[in-house]
Amino acid sequence: MTKRNHKRTTSETIQQKEEITQQFALQTFFKNKSPPPPRKFLTVSSVSEDKQGLINLAKDGSWKSAVELSKKLSLKHLKDPEMFLKYKLVELQALGKLRRMNQITEELKKIGLLDSAKYQFESYPKTYPNRKGSMVPFSLRVFLAELQHLNGNTEDAIDQLYTLHSKCIREIAKCQKIKKRFQNKTKENQTINNEKNLESLNSKNDQTNKSVGQNENKDQAKSISNNEGGKEAIENVEEERQEKTETNELDVEDEDEERPPRVTAFFYHLQHSIMDNDIECAFQDLELEVFNFSTIEEIDQKIVILHKRQQWILFALTNYHIVQQNFELATRHLWEIYKKYTDDPVLISIIGRVHLKIGDVEAAKMMFKKVETLTSRTSLYSVMNRGFYEIAMGEYQEGYNNFHEICEKDPNDPIALNNLAIMNVYNCNVEKTIQLLEDFIKKNPKKNISEPIIYNLCTLYNLAEQNPQEKKILLKYIVKTYASECFDYSQFN
Amino acid sequence: MEEIKKRNSNINNNNLNIKETFIIDEIDIRIIKLTRPIFWQDFPMVCQQEDILGGVLPMTKPQIYQKIDKIADGQKAQGLSNFLTLSRDLKNLRLGEKFSLYISVHNFSNKAIDNVSIIGRMIVGKFNIALINTSNQRRSVLSAKSHYDHIIQTEVTHFGKHTLSFSLSFFDPQGFEKKFEKNFEFSVANPLGVKTKTVLLDSNIFLEAQIENRSKTIMYLEKVVFEPIGCFDLTDCNQIVLPKKKNQNQNQNQNQNQNVTNNFNQQLNQNIEDENFEKHETFSGRYHLRFRDKRQYLFILSPKKGLEKKAKSVTVIGKISVSWKSRFGQVGRLQTSHLQIKLPLKQTISITIESVPECVYLEEPFKAKCIIQNHANEAIPLRVLFRTHEMEGIIVIGLSGINLGKIDPSEKVQLELDILPIIPGIQTIGGIIAVNLSNHREYKMKQIVKLLVRQRDDKTIQEK
Numbered sequence: 001m002t003k004r005n006h007k008r009t010t011s012e013t014i015q016q017k018e019e020i021t022q023q024f025a026l027q028t029f030f031k032n033k034s035p036p037p038p039r040k041f042l043t044v045s046s047v048s049e050d051k052q053g054l055i056n057l058a059k060d061g062s063w064k065s066a067v068e069l070s071k072k073l074s075l076k077h078l079k080d081p082e083m084f085l086k087y088k089l090v091e092l093q094a095l096g097k098l099r100r101m102n103q104i105t106e107e108l109k110k111i112g113l114l115d116s117a118k119y120q121f122e123s124y125p126k127t128y129p130n131r132k133g134s135m136v137p138f139s140l141r142v143f144l145a146e147l148q149h150l151n152g153n154t155e156d157a158i159d160q161l162y163t164l165h166s167k168c169i170r171e172i173a174k175c176q177k178i179k180k181r182f183q184n185k186t187k188e189n190q191t192i193n194n195e196k197n198l199e200s201l202n203s204k205n206d207q208t209n210k211s212v213g214q215n216e217n218k219d220q221a222k223s224i225s226n227n228e229g230g231k232e233a234i235e236n237v238e239e240e241r242q243e244k245t246e247t248n249e250l251d252v253e254d255e256d257e258e259r260p261p262r263v264t265a266f267f268y269h270l271q272h273s274i275m276d277n278d279i280e281c282a283f284q285d286l287e288l289e290v291f292n293f294s295t296i297e298e299i300d301q302k303i304v305i306l307h308k309r310q311q312w313i314l315f316a317l318t319n320y321h322i323v324q325q326n327f328e329l330a331t332r333h334l335w336e337i338y339k340k341y342t343d344d345p346v347l348i349s350i351i352g353r354v355h356l357k358i359g360d361v362e363a364a365k366m367m368f369k370k371v372e373t374l375t376s377r378t379s380l381y382s383v384m385n386r387g388f389y390e391i392a393m394g395e396y397q398e399g400y401n402n403f404h405e406i407c408e409k410d411p412n413d414p415i416a417l418n419n420l421a422i423m424n425v426y427n428c429n430v431e432k433t434i435q436l437l438e439d440f441i442k443k444n445p446k447k448n449i450s451e452p453i454i455y456n457l458c459t460l461y462n463l464a465e466q467n468p469q470e471k472k473i474l475l476k477y478i479v480k481t482y483a484s485e486c487f488d489y490s491q492f493n
Numbered sequence: 494m495e496e497i498k499k500r501n502s503n504i505n506n507n508n509l510n511i512k513e514t515f516i517i518d519e520i521d522i523r524i525i526k527l528t529r530p531i532f533w534q535d536f537p538m539v540c541q542q543e544d545i546l547g548g549v550l551p552m553t554k555p556q557i558y559q560k561i562d563k564i565a566d567g568q569k570a571q572g573l574s575n576f577l578t579l580s581r582d583l584k585n586l587r588l589g590e591k592f593s594l595y596i597s598v599h600n601f602s603n604k605a606i607d608n609v610s611i612i613g614r615m616i617v618g619k620f621n622i623a624l625i626n627t628s629n630q631r632r633s634v635l636s637a638k639s640h641y642d643h644i645i646q647t648e649v650t651h652f653g654k655h656t657l658s659f660s661l662s663f664f665d666p667q668g669f670e671k672k673f674e675k676n677f678e679f680s681v682a683n684p685l686g687v688k689t690k691t692v693l694l695d696s697n698i699f700l701e702a703q704i705e706n707r708s709k710t711i712m713y714l715e716k717v718v719f720e721p722i723g724c725f726d727l728t729d730c731n732q733i734v735l736p737k738k739k740n741q742n743q744n745q746n747q748n749q750n751q752n753v754t755n756n757f758n759q760q761l762n763q764n765i766e767d768e769n770f771e772k773h774e775t776f777s778g779r780y781h782l783r784f785r786d787k788r789q790y791l792f793i794l795s796p797k798k799g800l801e802k803k804a805k806s807v808t809v810i811g812k813i814s815v816s817w818k819s820r821f822g823q824v825g826r827l828q829t830s831h832l833q834i835k836l837p838l839k840q841t842i843s844i845t846i847e848s849v850p851e852c853v854y855l856e857e858p859f860k861a862k863c864i865i866q867n868h869a870n871e872a873i874p875l876r877v878l879f880r881t882h883e884m885e886g887i888i889v890i891g892l893s894g895i896n897l898g899k900i901d902p903s904e905k906v907q908l909e910l911d912i913l914p915i916i917p918g919i920q921t922i923g924g925i926i927a928v929n930l931s932n933h934r935e936y937k938m939k940q941i942v943k944l945l946v947r948q949r950d951d952k953t954i955q956e957k
Contacts, residue, residue, distance in 0.1 A: 051545055058549045090545050096538055139540035149536065305541075312539065312567035319536055319572040325711055325783055341565040346555060353532060353573055358781045359713035359818035380558035384575060391529065391577075392822030415556055415575045422530055422577045428644050430597065450553070452533040452576035459579050463525045464640070466601040484552070 025477035030442060038481040039446050044069045054090055061484030066094040080127065081119060082135045085111075089140045096143065097486035101151065114141070132292055138164075138309055142316065149320060158320050161313050168310040172303060178291060179299045186296075311337055318354075327358050345371045345381045352385060361392045380406050387419065396426040414440070418453055430464045445482035454479060455491045519602035522611075522659050522675045526583050527593035527644065529821030533576035539569055583679040587708055588652045589827035590819070596625070598661060599640040607664040609635045611643075614658050617651040624657070635663070652681045684708035685815060685827055691834045696801060698725070698794040698834060702813055706782035712817045712825070713781045719792045721811035724800040728793040810834050841869045842927045842936040855917050855948045858890060863908040865927055867900045874899045874930040877908065886920035886946065888913045914946040 026035040041062035047053035049072065057066040074087035088111060095104045114136045117123045121131035128135075145160035293299050314333040321330035334351050341347055352367030368385040375381050387402035400423035406416035421436040437457050441448050457475060461468040472492050479487055537551035551569050586592060596613070600606055613624035624645050635641055649655075657677040665671050686705040691698055700719065706712055721727050782788065794811075796804030809831045816826040847862040867873055875897040879889045890911040897906050914920060921943050927936045 054545060055549060058546050061552070086545055089540070093538060093540065093546060093550065137541070137544055139544050143538075143540075146536070146538070308566040309541070311565060312541075312570050315565075315567045315570040316539075319534065319570075322534060322573060327711065327781065337565050341563055343563055344561060344565045344568075346557065346561065346568060347565045350571055350573055353575075356821055357532060357573075358711050359820060359822060360781065361818060361822045375559065388821075394822070394824075410558075413556065419575070419577045422579060425579065425595065426527065426644075428595070428642050430595070430642060431640075450576075451535075452574070452578055455533075455578055459525070459581050462581075463523045463595070463597055464599075466519075466521075466599070486552070 021473075022477050022481065025474040026481065028474060029438070029478050033442070036445060036482075039483070041065060041485065044072070049073070054087075058090075058094070061486065063094045063097045063485045067091055067098070070094060081124070082128070085119065085136060085140065089137055089143065092140070092143055096147065096150065099150065099486075099488070104147065108144075114144075130292070142313065146316065149323075154320050154323055158317065158324075161317050161320070165310060165313045165317070168306055168313065172306045172310070175291065175299055175303050175306065178293060179296060179303075182293070182296050182299065322354065322357070327354060330354055343374055345374045345379075348374070349381055349385055353388065356388060356392055361389070364392065365389060380409065384416070384419075391423075396423055399423055400427060412444075414448060414450060414453065418456065422456065425460070430460055434460050434464060441478070445478065449479055449483040449487070451488055451491050458492055519600070520606070520661065520663075520673050521599045521601065522661060522673070523597045523599065524657070524677060525595045526580055526586070527595045528580055529823045530577035530579060531820070533574045533578050535572035535574050537570055537572055539567070583677065585708075585710065586649060586679060586681045587684040587819075587825060588649055588681055589684065590649060590823060590825040592647050592649050594624075594645045594647075594657075596643045596645060596659070597640050598635070598642075600635045600637060603637045604666040605634050605636045606666070607634055609633075609641065609661065609663040611659060611661050613645065613660075615647065616656045616658060617653060620651060622647065628662075649681050652683045654678065654680050682708060684712065684825070687813060687815075687829050689813075689829075689832055691810070691832075693834075696796055696804065698810060700792045700794060700810070700832070702790045702792070703787050704782075704790065704815060705787045706784060709784050710819060711781050711783055712819045714788065714815065714817050716814075716816045717788075717790055718814050718816075719790075719811055720814060721794050722807065722809060724797055724804045724807065725794040725810065726797055728795065730791040730793060808833055840936065840939065841934075842867060842873065842875065842929070844925055844927055844936065844938040845940050846922055846938075846942045849922075849942060849944060853914055853944050853946050855914055855946050857949075858911050858913045861910050861912050861922070863910050863925065864905055865897065865900070865908065866905045867902055870902050872899045872901050875906075876928045876930055878926045878928055880924045880926060883924035883926075885923070886914060886916035886918070887922060887944070888915060889924070914944070917946045917948050920944050920946055 029035070042057050042060050042065055043062070044057075044065050047056050047065075047069070049069065051073075054066060054069050054073065057063075057069060070087045070091035074084050074091060077083040077087060088107065092104060092107060095107065112118065115134065119135050121128045121133055121135055141164055142161070145157055145164060148154070148156035148160065291299075291302070293302070314337055318330040318333050321327070321333070331351060331354055334347070334354065338344075338347060338351065348367050348371050352364040352371070355361075355364040355367065368382070368389055371385055372379075372382045383402050383405050387399045387406075390396070390398035390402060400420065403416050403420040403423060406413060407420055410416065417436065417440050421433040424430070424433040424436065434457065437453055437460075441453070454475065458468075458472055461471045461475075465471045476489070476492055479489075535553070537553065539551050540546055542548070554569055555571065556575065557564075596611075598609070598611060610626075610628040610630075612626050612628060615622040615624055624647060625643060627643075655678065657679075659675050661673040661675075663671055663673075684707055686707050688703045688705075690701040692701075693699075702717075702719070704714070704717065717731075719727060719729070810833070812828050812831055814826070814828045816824070818824055843866050845864050845866075847864050849861050850859050853859050865875065865877065867875075877895045877897060879891070879893050881888065881893075890913055895908070900906060910925075912922065921941055923938065925938050928934070929936070
């Protein structure tokens with residue numbers, strides 16, 4: 001009995017201590033002002049137990065509850081693997097946000113192989129009639145690739161992303177081929193119909209009067225074709241059907257592939273081949289989606305989706321290439337995207353920033369000039385870019401002025417304020433920097449706490465505070481009180 | 494970064510009042526390296542619009558200041574943000590770059606201190622570089638809970654272990670003079686490795702230089718310039734002149750794949766006028782060097798008119814100066830030491846074979862003229878030796894050694910040798926050595942003479 005009491009008291013005292021330090025932290029940070037109420041996260045019970053509830057949890061940043069709810073919802077849909085996977089994806093995303101690696105690997109084991117028959121539409125003909133292919137959401141595949149980076153294997157992440165990228169390209173090429181065949185077929189059908197129309201007109205004009213409408217012509221054409229050229233017509237239609245199925249199941253092999261996907265796909269599957277029953281599936285290649293189009297509009301829509309996916313992967317790849325200092329590949333991907341979006345100032349600013357990272361100030365200047373011509377010299381994009389350029393030329397005061405301009409126009413912009421604060425350091429005024437950053441957090445702690453601001457504050461505390469460790473602990477309490485659950489606390493080291 | 498604190502007690506500390514002791518622990522000097530800032534790299538988690546969290550992720554969306562008609566899809570997955578961050582430690586300092594330091598002198602105590610002055614030095618081996626000295630401009634008071642900041646800029650000109658030593662002298666509230674010292678250590682690495690090779694052809698010197706990036710971060714080479722000494726003219730072989738026509742974009746693309754350095758800036762300016770961004774690929778020429786990337790440069794030095802004799806006897810040819818930019822335009826510049834050239838050694842005694850018959854047949858002796866010349870400034874007694882074990886395929890007929898007596902400077906001696914080829918095929922004449930009888934030095938033949946030894950046909954042998 002005494003032991004239990006002792007345990008309870010120690011845990012209570014720890015809690016009490018934490019509360020005291022939290023109160024102390026809030027008081028010292030906010031000084032004279034009253035601190036805003038601490039952030040309260042939504043619980044599973046406070047939202048509806050459905051898709052919308054899950055979205056609300058995610059919007060609020062309550063990732064722990066999101067994990068719980070998505071688990072519940074996925075278990076509800078065990079008989080509907082498509083929905084099961086969608087909810088599982090949300091669960092994995094929430095776990096990824098919370099950086100719970102162990103739990104993620106456990107969940108992946110439970111899901112099993114993605115390319116097994118378990119997740120193919122054809123295995124469930126009653127639940128999904130007339131649907132073919134894999135039901136695995138594309139985002140899940142990308143998540144698995146990016147997970148390698150969180151585990152510390154950036155190389156693996158890049159390899160898997162390239163596999164997905166080549167898959168997208170092959171699918172786009174396949175769709176375009178199908179589209180061409182569709183277009184050719186419709187042209188042929190039109191010419192056939194036109195010829196038959198003419199024949200019927202001629203025959204009709206010989207026999208009957210001139211008041212025959214277009215629709216009647218067609219009908220007569222059909223009837224004539226059915227009677228006279230009946231056999232030929234039937235043969236034509238059958239040929240069309242055969243060709244359609246052929247085109248739908250074509251395996252496109254002669255497309256440009258940046259990396260040999262078979263090798264990387266092989267290892268990707270081996271990594272995930274845990275279930276004994278599906279060992280055969282481990283050695284299957286990453287199959288392309290099976291397409292089942294009936295109109296050209298559907299093909300066009302699919303191509304748009306595939307292009308979006310491809311670009312998403314390219315942007316993700318640039319991140320990992322930059323981390324590995326492989327700037328040539330990063331810029332190559334960005335230029336590829338630029339070919340389609342020549343008027344996007346955000347994209348061009350990104351390319352300029354990558355060049356600044358390398359040290360190629362001239363090229364960065366060119367990019368920033370292009371942004372100026374696209375927007376205007378006074379647009380906030382141009383001003384921000386000019387600020388960066390001034391820093392690169394060593395003119396810190398000019399950079400300061402540029403960021404100050406943006407802060408005046410938009411006082412809630414975290415980026416401009418952070419950069420303005422950093423410029424104060426170069427102007428020999430660390431005190432003001434710390435003050436600016438802390439004031440910004442005080443304004444709206446729930447919204448304004450972000451990793452780079454906290455990182456900078458910790459760096460400056462080392463320089464300016466008598467007891468930097470203490471200050472960092474207090475700041476940590478502030479972050480715990482107000483920031484979202486997925487805040488990365490490694491910034492404090 | 495290592496901090497080594499030294500606290501020197503005051504000199505006149507006879508009257509210590511226990512009530513008002515001044516704690517020297519509350520004085521501190523803090524520093525931070527002020528290199529260019531770093532862009533914050535994020536890895537946003539994104540999913541497709543069709544997924545459940547399609548409209549929610551990523552949590553931090555890219556900053557969009559105004560409506561853009563056509564924004565690139567998937568851009569929310571891009572993680573290179575606009576946030577600037579400062580570097581935290583004193584690592585990764587490179588030779589040749591300017592080094593900025595932010596010093597903050599803190600008085601954390603409750604009492605003011607008087608007559609504060611700081612002296613800072615950078616110590617590298619034997620070198621002692623002054624950084625800051627405010628003893629002339631005595632800052633009168635550093636009040637309680639305040640600090641005094643300063644930014645120091647210095648060039649890093651040595652590599653290896655550096656020590657920053659700061660010494661603060663002040664008067665405490667009791668009026669005693671006190672000193673506070675603090676040291677910081679860091680090391681500086683040499684980011685470039687330069688290897689050179691010289692080839693002498695006629696009177697021109699060809700200089701090959703290989704520049705390697707030995708630092709772990711990327712650098713963008715701006716200029717590599719060779720500065721020759723006065724008696725040489727420089728030809729820079731690292732440029733290709735491209736036509737300025739707009740229609741020749743294809744040529745530009747092809748040529749961009751070759752080594753173009755100084756002309757690149759011209760092309761850049763052209764492209765601004767042409768607004769030809771699509772075909773402008775900055776990295777097809779690869780001006781940036783990653784860790785262990787190398788770049789080759791070629792320079793030709795030709796002696797100036799009238800200075801040829803001087804050019805021949807020169808041992809030092811000039812310096813290579815490399816200027817680069819690294820992250821966020823941080824400038825760096827290094828010069829190599831004077832490059833030396835090895836001149837071909839003049840032989841004291843030279844042995845050359847002057848004439849040899851065109852056609853030589855197996856086991857049929859032929860005559861060859863051998864000329865021995867004395868290039869030294871004094872008379873040398875010489876003996877010519879023929880070493881059979883160094884002769885392959887041909888044998889010299891005659892005595893194994895001939896005394897030539899004393900040969901005057903610049904004098905030539907002509908010998909007629911009888912040579913018998915014994916192995917068919919391409920053979921070299923060798924094994925002829927001149928020995929200086931006074932110091933027993935041996936001089937070998939440097940010239941390589943090759944002969945084709947043919948075999949006579951059976952018919953001709955039978956005829957004979």
